[in-house]
Amino acid sequence: MRFGIFLLTARFPHQDDAAALARTVEAAVAAEHAGFDDVWLAEHHFMSYGVVPSATVLAGHLLALTRRVHVGTAVSVLSNQHPVALAEQAAMLALLSGGRFRLGVGRGGPWRDLEVFGTGLPRYETGFAESLDLLLAWSRSDRVAWRGEHFRFREVPVVPRAAVPPPVVVACTSAASERIAAERGLPMLLGMHVGDEEKAAAVARHGLPDAPHVSTHLAQVADTREEAVATLLAEMPRWLGPGLDGYVPVDDRPRPPRDPVAYTRRMCDLHPVGSPDDCVESLVTTAERTGVRHLLLLVEAAGSHRATLDNIARLGAEVLPKVRTSLS
Template identity: 65%
Template sequence: MGDEVRVGVFLPVAGFPGMGHGDALAAAVDAAVAAERAGFDDVWIAEHHFMSYGVCPSAVTLAGYVLGRTERVVVGTAVSVLSTWHPVALAEQAALLDRVSGGRFRLGVGRGGPWVDLEVFGTGLDRYENGFEEGLDLLLAALGRERVAGEGERFRFREVEIVPRPGTPMRPVVAATSAGTVRLAAARELPMLLGMHIGDQEKAALVQAYAAARKAPNTVHAVAESGHLAAGVAYVADTTREAVATMMASLPRWLGPGLAGYRPVDDRPYVPRDPVEYADLLCRLHPVGSPGHCADTMLATIANTGVRHLVLLVEGAGDPALTRRNIARLGAEVLPKVRASC
């Protein structure tokens, strides 16, 4: 990746109250097309099951459609939940999209959570709690070799040929929220996706832990070369007060029922975040404000963490027209200031 600054949009395909599933999906596709037009570098699509937080159950499928609707932007998954995918099947999908898009597809994977998805898809709690490393290694083997065999505890199968193989080397991005996942990503030399629920200080600590695990220098250049991504929320308005007011009126309407949709697979307790408090946190941590405030916040994140690839949730207003306007204003009034200052 080098020291280049990249900025993308992050699309959970949020199901706001009153918005039909088809409308939410169409709005996300329109947002992706608008992001390309506005000068963003990439589009990242989330995967969720059985909840309104995100109504896209297959990030690779929607990524394929978005690749067909765009010409320049990279399109990735943020993330495909490896605990409910067979790693070889996911590698096949990634290689397919890499081939037909001319190398514009990026795969992002994550452990997921202890949710009912594990029961529905039959992968079980053990895949989440203990099987992520084995699944990730099999995924990497299927992306990087001509033939693979399942020889682990959870995946056992005879050797098969991988068809198609990727046309370009693929280094999946790994969503990292725990020390164990940071160490695993570092050991495999894979870039991390750092979540929007934490601020610059916490992101910087994860980057430092990654560098320590690799026994690599934690310099600005080394962090940039690692290719990590930092997620955040972005909304631009004429004034910061106006932008925050819009987000505080809309985000809790989505976060409340959305976060409540997470259902544990077993009897462990789950208490969702308070949606108003979480919305307030997101507004304070991320570029929500005037064009100048948004640019300064993004530049501060780059300076504080060393991460030079930002992906911004732009759907927060809960209205497709406002989302497209937000994307256009970020592209015209914020991105040029950020790029000119780096």
């Protein structure tokens, strides 16, 4: 089993961006001390839901501050950047960290990033597979030339080149992305919006059940389940609601609003939220039902700096050892 923390770096009420980033850095260091295996960073643009516009830049900072944990991106968005530039950054981070960097990539959404960065809707709608293929080719070759629908260039040398490329995992929220990952032999990164049955079905559709898939979960420890749920219902909608407003479609397509309170309730029902024993049971059940042995835990949902650090400490001391023992 591997356990990581997943950090959105959301801007909480009455907090500025500097405080959100400082909280994330402290949480990553705390996770290493608490016995987690890795730290994963979200990437967002133009919204308070997450104030990290470059997961690779922050990953480099965290890799320099830590010694044991791996650091990954969850995810770097391929629709709004050049895959060669991302592959170069990934190779450099792998080399500088002694192989502790992991690259999660995703298609992203039809958001205004596509306009600001000039990649446009076609990269989102039809370009993900080619972007991924180019990134993989760059990571695995000494020299690369390309002639595709979205990218075209003459042969150039790959510099820097990591002898062992960083592991790549693909965010999958649809059967189409599952097929893209499976055809390339890549593991999936499964999101928090679905439960164990849906994740088990995705693993079955993917066709490579023994691949090192990764599953994300909300996790909140308290003395009782009632206390943990009450904390999240009181605090999570306060930062989640304004954050969700940042998802603005680039083409003004209709986007149904999401009720942050109802969403929080659903997350509490799906994920390890409750006493230490409740969380142990939930995580063990997920691993047994899905076959996934790498779980990422969103630890900052309670909406404060202190609550995040306390949650990491309790998960590390009271939950992870029992889960590892149960599944060993």
